[in-house]
Amino acid sequence: MTGTVVKSTGSWYLVRETSTGKLHRCRLRGKFKNHDLKVSNPLAVGDQVDFTVEEQTEGAGVIHHIEPRRNYIIRRSVHKTEHAHIVAANLDLALLVVTLVSPATSFGFIDRFLVTAEAYGIPVQLIFNKVDLYDEDLNDYQNQIQKMYKRTGYDSLRCSAATGEGVAEVDALLDGRVTLLSGHSGVGKSTLINALVPDLDLKTAEISEFSDKGVHTTTFAEMLEVRPGTYLIDSPGIKELGLVDIPPAQLAHFFPEMRAMLNQCRYHNCRHVQEPGCAVREAVDKGRIALPRYDSYLSMLANDNNRG
Incomplete structure (x- = not known):
């Protein structure tokens, strides 16, 4: 039988059978190769698999084949530094939930996520959550950031999962798609999902007053059915996102605004740091490439671990 992995705990997997929609608790048979990737999880939510149901255990199954992935979001493993971790696979869209307060999301984190999505051809939109907490200055700042990413080619929405502002617009983005909802711990993903799919009643947690960082409320990645044909993948909050x-x-x-002018640099192997005749640096100086984006590029380039 064929199916889709809808939940992964690392030791067993919940698979939705393609033909019937029935859920099967499955395990892996043997070792699986991931196209030469060193990964901590051989299977990810969203993977298409072949499996068989064991006669002696009603409803349980064994996964024996993974179909080639159309795309995926990947990051460095937190526990195995030499390994990567596949967050989710076979996505139509990724929504990155960011916040300017409680806790603030850094440009470095946003841009690392965007670069990863660009590398695997996954469309991304930014969701600015908790706008009900913004004062006039923060609203102006958020508007500037939104315009900066719009010029780069990334759309975004303002949202407040607490008050309902923008929730309908987010829901419209999901329609007929498999969408990953991602972001730092504490940005309000679970609250937003509860607003989108009220029957789920996902657990939420308060922000730590001491660290202003979020508390993990999602333990395992899971694909949730919003309505027939529309699926949302909820993933644990990411503290670090290494390329x-x-x-x-x-x-x-993988920076669209840089990619557009790469053939304009004097040297074909230009790194866009100190080389003479660099079209990218000239664009930064003239304001055609936003300085925060260029700073993110330099940070990724200089940081061997590519962490953010």
Whole structure:
């Protein structure tokens, strides 16, 4: 039988059978290769698999084949530094939930996520959550950030999961798609999902007053059915997002505003740092490339671990 992995705990997997929609608790048979990737999880939510149901255990199954992935979001493993972790696979859209307060999301984190999505051809939109907490200055600042990313090619929405502002617009983005909802711990993903799918009643937690950082409320990634044909993947909050398998020489290709002018640099192997005749640096100086985006690029380029 064929199916889709809808939940992964690392030791067993919940698979939705393609033909009937029935859920089967499955385990892996043997070792699986991930196209030469060193990963901490051989299977991810969203993976398409072949499995068989064991006669002696009603409803349980064994996964024996993973279909090639159309795309995926990947990050460095928190526990195994030499390994990567696949967050989710076979996505139509990724929504990155960011906040300017309680806790604030850094440009470095946003841009690392966008670079990862660009590398695997996954469309992304930014969701600015908790706008009910913004004062006039923060609203102006958020508007500037939104315009900066819009110029780069990324759309975004203002949202307050607490008051309901923007929730209908987020829901419209999901329609007919498999969408990953991601972000730092504490940005309000679970509250937003509860607003989108009230029957789920996901657990939420308060922000730590001491650290102003979020508390993990999602333990395992899970694909949730919003309505027939529309699925939302809820994933644990990400504290660090390290880039995986993106050579420094290729990094600029995943910044759309830089990619558009790479053939304008004097040297074909320009790193856009100190080289003379660099079209990217000239664009930064003239304001055509936003300085925060260029700073993110330099940070990724300089940081061997690509963490943010």
